Amino acid sequence: MNPIVSGIMQVLTPTNFLFMLAGTVGGLIVGALPGLTATMATALIVPFTFTMPPLSGLATLGAIYMAAIYGGAFSAILVNAPGTPSSIGTCFDGYPMAKQGRGQEAIIAATISSVVGGLLGIIALALLAPPLAAVAIKFGPPEYFWVSIFGITIISTLSSKSALKGFIGGCLGILLSMIGISPVGGDVRFTFGISAMQGGIELICGLIGLFCIPEVLALIVQKAEDLERLKPKKVKGIIGTTTRQVLKQKVNLLRSGIIGTIVGIMPGAGGSIANLIAYNEAKRASKHPEKFGTGIIDGVIATETANNATVGGGLIPLLTLGIPGTPTAAVIYGALLIHGLRPGMELFTVHADITYGFIFSLLIATLMMLVVGLAVGTGLNELLSRLPVRILVPSIVFLSIIGSYAIRNNMADVFIMLAFGAVGYIIKQLEIDSGAVVLGLILGPLAEEGFVQSLLMSKALPVPWTIFFTRPLSILLIALSALSLFWPLISKLKAQRPGREEGFNV
Amino acid sequence: MRKISKVAILCLVIIMVTGTGVSTLASNKFPEKSVNYIICFNPGGESDITARLQHKYLEEALGQKVVIVYKIGGGGAIGWSELVRSKPDGYTISGDNLPHTIVQPLQRKDAGYTTEQLKRTYCFELTPNVLAVRQDSPFKTLEEFVEYAKKYPEAVTVGGSASWSAGHLATIELEHLADIKLTYIPFTGSGAAVPALLGGHVSALMTYTSMIGQHPEMRVLAVASDQRSPVCPDAPTFQECGYDLVEGCYRGVSVPPGTPDEIVNILAEAFDKVNRNPEFQSKMEELGYQMVYLGPEEYEKLVREKTVYYTELLRELDALAK
Amino acid sequence: MYNPDRTAAILMFVVVLIFTFQFSDIPSTYSRVFPKAVTWTLAILSAILLIQSWVTPRVAEYTDTRELKKVGLAIILMFGWIACIRFLGFYLASVVFFTLLMILVEPSLLKQNKLMASIFIAAVEIGAFYMVFTRALNVPLPRGIIFQ
Numbered sequence: 001m002n003p004i005v006s007g008i009m010q011v012l013t014p015t016n017f018l019f020m021l022a023g024t025v026g027g028l029i030v031g032a033l034p035g036l037t038a039t040m041a042t043a044l045i046v047p048f049t050f051t052m053p054p055l056s057g058l059a060t061l062g063a064i065y066m067a068a069i070y071g072g073a074f075s076a077i078l079v080n081a082p083g084t085p086s087s088i089g090t091c092f093d094g095y096p097m098a099k100q101g102r103g104q105e106a107i108i109a110a111t112i113s114s115v116v117g118g119l120l121g122i123i124a125l126a127l128l129a130p131p132l133a134a135v136a137i138k139f140g141p142p143e144y145f146w147v148s149i150f151g152i153t154i155i156s157t158l159s160s161k162s163a164l165k166g167f168i169g170g171c172l173g174i175l176l177s178m179i180g181i182s183p184v185g186g187d188v189r190f191t192f193g194i195s196a197m198q199g200g201i202e203l204i205c206g207l208i209g210l211f212c213i214p215e216v217l218a219l220i221v222q223k224a225e226d227l228e229r230l231k232p233k234k235v236k237g238i239i240g241t242t243t244r245q246v247l248k249q250k251v252n253l254l255r256s257g258i259i260g261t262i263v264g265i266m267p268g269a270g271g272s273i274a275n276l277i278a279y280n281e282a283k284r285a286s287k288h289p290e291k292f293g294t295g296i297i298d299g300v301i302a303t304e305t306a307n308n309a310t311v312g313g314g315l316i317p318l319l320t321l322g323i324p325g326t327p328t329a330a331v332i333y334g335a336l337l338i339h340g341l342r343p344g345m346e347l348f349t350v351h352a353d354i355t356y357g358f359i360f361s362l363l364i365a366t367l368m369m370l371v372v373g374l375a376v377g378t379g380l381n382e383l384l385s386r387l388p389v390r391i392l393v394p395s396i397v398f399l400s401i402i403g404s405y406a407i408r409n410n411m412a413d414v415f416i417m418l419a420f421g422a423v424g425y426i427i428k429q430l431e432i433d434s435g436a437v438v439l440g441l442i443l444g445p446l447a448e449e450g451f452v453q454s455l456l457m458s459k460a461l462p463v464p465w466t467i468f469f470t471r472p473l474s475i476l477l478i479a480l481s482a483l484s485l486f487w488p489l490i491s492k493l494k495a496q497r498p499g500r501e502e503g504f505n506v
Numbered sequence: 507m508r509k510i511s512k513v514a515i516l517c518l519v520i521i522m523v524t525g526t527g528v529s530t531l532a533s534n535k536f537p538e539k540s541v542n543y544i545i546c547f548n549p550g551g552e553s554d555i556t557a558r559l560q561h562k563y564l565e566e567a568l569g570q571k572v573v574i575v576y577k578i579g580g581g582g583a584i585g586w587s588e589l590v591r592s593k594p595d596g597y598t599i600s601g602d603n604l605p606h607t608i609v610q611p612l613q614r615k616d617a618g619y620t621t622e623q624l625k626r627t628y629c630f631e632l633t634p635n636v637l638a639v640r641q642d643s644p645f646k647t648l649e650e651f652v653e654y655a656k657k658y659p660e661a662v663t664v665g666g667s668a669s670w671s672a673g674h675l676a677t678i679e680l681e682h683l684a685d686i687k688l689t690y691i692p693f694t695g696s697g698a699a700v701p702a703l704l705g706g707h708v709s710a711l712m713t714y715t716s717m718i719g720q721h722p723e724m725r726v727l728a729v730a731s732d733q734r735s736p737v738c739p740d741a742p743t744f745q746e747c748g749y750d751l752v753e754g755c756y757r758g759v760s761v762p763p764g765t766p767d768e769i770v771n772i773l774a775e776a777f778d779k780v781n782r783n784p785e786f787q788s789k790m791e792e793l794g795y796q797m798v799y800l801g802p803e804e805y806e807k808l809v810r811e812k813t814v815y816y817t818e819l820l821r822e823l824d825a826l827a828k
Numbered sequence: 829m830y831n832p833d834r835t836a837a838i839l840m841f842v843v844v845l846i847f848t849f850q851f852s853d854i855p856s857t858y859s860r861v862f863p864k865a866v867t868w869t870l871a872i873l874s875a876i877l878l879i880q881s882w883v884t885p886r887v888a889e890y891t892d893t894r895e896l897k898k899v900g901l902a903i904i905l906m907f908g909w910i911a912c913i914r915f916l917g918f919y920l921a922s923v924v925f926f927t928l929l930m931i932l933v934e935p936s937l938l939k940q941n942k943l944m945a946s947i948f949i950a951a952v953e954i955g956a957f958y959m960v961f962t963r964a965l966n967v968p969l970p971r972g973i974i975f976q
Contacts, residue, residue, distance in 0.1 A: 036967065039549055040549070046549075047562065137704045139701075140702060140705055140707030141702070141707060164873060164876060164877055168840055168870065171869055172870065175866055175867065178863045180579070180580060181581050184669065184692050184859070185854075185857075185858040185859035186613070186668060186670045186692070186859075187614075187855055187856050187859040188580075188615065188616075189859055190850050193615075195587055195616045195617065196584070196587070198580030198614075198617070199578075200579060200580070221892075221899060321700075321723075323701050324550065324697060327549070330548060330550030330697070331549045331550040333697075334550040334554060334555045337720065338555065338789070342722075389934075390933040390946075391949065391953075393933050394926040394927075394929035394930055395926075397906055397909070398957070399957075401910060401922075401970075402957070402969060405969065405970050408577060408584070409968055411913075411914075411970055414910050414970070418907060425899065426839075430835055432836060447862070449693075449694065451861075452861060453692075453693075455861070456663070456689050457691065457708070459660045460658065460659075460660045542968075573968075828855075
């Protein structure tokens with residue numbers, strides 16, 4: 001029998017479906033709780049997969065991974081706390097939607113887009129894995145540096161109110177990410193002499209602090225009449241209408257899916273960057289970019305499509321080259337090795353049945369997510385909207401504490417989370433975009449590593465610095481960064497030229 | 507009033523039910539409860555894979571549950587400084603990597619722990635360093651590699667995992683022994699360095715035997731061990747090529763300072779039993795790990811010897827913390 | 829009233845100083861070169877912002893002082909919560925501060941004799957989460973003296 005068909009047949013057993021369902025539900029919960037990550041969930045499950053046949057084990061792990069990335073959207077939409085770094089951008093429009101009582105709409109949109117994004121990533125994995133992997137290794141340190149610079153330039157579109165302050169926030173984020181051990185040189189720096197700070201700032205703690213705590217404080221001071229906004233409006237047939245609304249945005253879905261897949265392929269980047277780039281591109285391409293950030297469904301669609309597409313994308317370098325693109329992929333890698341499956345072309349030839357079975361199981365898990373996600377999401381939305389604020393507030397704080405502790409089992413992280421909360425509140429008063437700070441926090445380490453490694457690489461060149469500007473891929477990335485940086489200016493010029501609009505007051 | 511007291515009683519009951527796990531102090535038979543096994547590195551890495559493979563056998567050997575706890579950060583320092591502050595009762599143990607736990611306290615002003623604080627219990631594996639290049643690399647032998655590096659100082663880039671790791675130290679030692687100048691480029695992990703080699707961004711990798719089994723695209727020029735490795739039997743050792751270079755990453759377990767010797771011995775016996783399990787051994791060797799069987803004293807001795815050696819090496823490089 | 833631009837610029841200069849003072853502690857150039865570049869960038873951007881704050885001045889209203897007090901109190905309570913885990917144990921500290929935060933949101937709880945009910949809710953919710961996390965999900969939680 002054709003190994004692909006036999007692999008697919010092997011997946012179709014009741015036990016495998018049961019495992020995958022459990023994985024989906026578990027992944028969803030873990031993803032929705034900030035601080036519990038897909039990486040931890042999969043690492044916990046790995047020992048149980050030893051006794052399973054390899055395919056069942058992989059299917060379970062894959063289901064957890066897919067569902068956890070999607071589950072992050074719940075907490076992002078409902079309490080403004082991205083459950084995973086992959087859902088940062090979902091906060092921007094998802095939470096305003098929930099505040100307007102459109103939480104259910106946001107959750108449905110997130111679900112449908114996650115499924116579409118997941119499917120796009122899987123299709124790329126099944127059909128294009130080897131050629132795409134060849135592209136992935138073309139990215140060396142200089143390219144990673146320019147990729148992160150490109151990521152930083154998003155700020156000029158993201159913080160459209162004041163790009164200058166956005167970039168200031170970005171610099172602040174980068175500086176904070178430098179605390180701890182330096183990636184090249186291995187020195188301890190900026191720890192104020194506290195040895196517990198050697199661990200640096202865990203991204204999740206920063207996220208919870210920056211996004212979640214200021215919202216809690218806002219809830220505490222808000223007046224009773226404002227609370228009414230949280231009450232959801234019941235709309236009949238909302239699943240159908242929202243689904244149609246989402247599927248109408250074909251370009252947005254496709255673009256975000258491709259962004260997610262490509263960013264997922266690059267080792268080290270992953271969903272946390274993909275969702276922000278997709279958000280940025282959706283905003284740039286939109287006819288009404290000013291509505292982004294106010295609770296527009298397009299934003300949720302872009303981020304959630306992109307982050308689930310990174311799942312398939314991230315598995316491409318893993319399965320073809322044995323290079324895990326994301327931390328969760330690293331755990332799946334460990335599981336593969338333990339089962340005696342060596343990543344590489346062998347997986348697509350000798351073990352083709354297992355590989356294609358695994359890919360097919362991801363497909364099924366994605367569809368399971370649709371059903372489970374809609375049910376759980378609707379329930380959670382109902383529950384949270386009924387919870388009185390006096391219980392909601394301490395509950396969010398409680399979960400923030402558990403989450404920031406659980407991520408590394410470190411009490412110092414909880415204090416750091418709270419410190420970030422205070423910083424988040426202050427910069428909100430100063431009108432600095434906390435999204436920009438987070439972007440700096442994510443991209444800082446990537447940028448530094450690429451930058452210093454490139455410097456080392458070019459030590460023996462006649463003119464060391466030229467390495468940043470001479471490689472073809474780097475030049476392409478520089479052009480993209482320049483375009484992204486000056487986009488607000490370009491779009492202004494474009495708007496003025498036809499003379500239809502009155503022009504902006506500068 | 508009555509209502510309130512009812513509620514209060516309920517509260518108490520809940521507190522009592524949920525707050526189980528009150529510790530029993532006297533321990534005449536260790537272990538009486540589950541043992542926490544701290545892993546200081548990311549899931550999916552070598553330390554994690556080893557612990558996951560040990561897990562089942564270790565639970566059998568100890569007769570208790572073993573819970574794997576991740577304390578990641580600072581290149582392992584966060585986990586180790588947590589360990590030395592834990593109760594010395596044997597219920598908290600931690601993976602211990604050499605040279606990390608020797609070099610970090612030497613090189614950092616305050617690593618949060620000292621090398622002597624970790625009470626060595628058992629050392630179970632070694633992954634020797636290997637110098638590897640891409641299959642299509644012009645360097646066919648170590649000799650060619652060294653010759654080229656002599657002609658073009660600093661032009662040969664060697665990737666590896668992190669600064670002051672075994673790979674970094676091995677690169678420095680090779681520079682000394684062969685009198686060449688290389689450029690060492692650290693990556694965030696041994697896995698993260700592989701794409702840089704495959705993409706041609708670095709000329710070679712100073713990696714570990716455990717990576718070779720996974721990546722057939724690499725060709726090993728030499729192994730930094732006193733014996734050839736079963737994962738690359740055709741590759742000579744550095745010693746065979748005339749360079750006395752033996753370097754690698756040892757992994758074992760340690761307990762907090764002040765843990766009673768009886769408990770240390772019980773733990774060491776359990777790990778020894780796991781290590782001698784043929785099923786476990788074959789899995790480990792398949793993945794490129796070299797088994798070692800060092801009990802508490804031998805392990806401690808190894809650490810003392812290595813400490814002297816690394817202190818000297820770091821002093822020469824002017825890298826000791828001031 | 830305050831100028832958010834100017835305040836932001838000044839605060840960022842403080843950040844620049846804090847980081848600049850620590851550069852001399854870093855032994856290797858490779859650990860220094862990138863943070864130095866970013867610190868300089870931040871300093872330049874903040875200087876531009878400072879100039880901008882005079883060229884095109886903007887003002888923001890201070891938040892209501894009563895609100896500020898509430899925010900300050902909330903942050904102190906959260907800090908206390910985390911700090912007390914060490915002494916009271918995770919469960920007890922959480923119940924105490926959960927209840928205190930509830931009272932902060934709705935001070936009327938104290939008057940309406942709803943205090944016991946609130947404590948009850950806190951105890952049950954935290955207990956439930958505690959069980960789910962430690963038993964079902966196998967996630968270790970912070971430890972203290974009384975409840976490990």
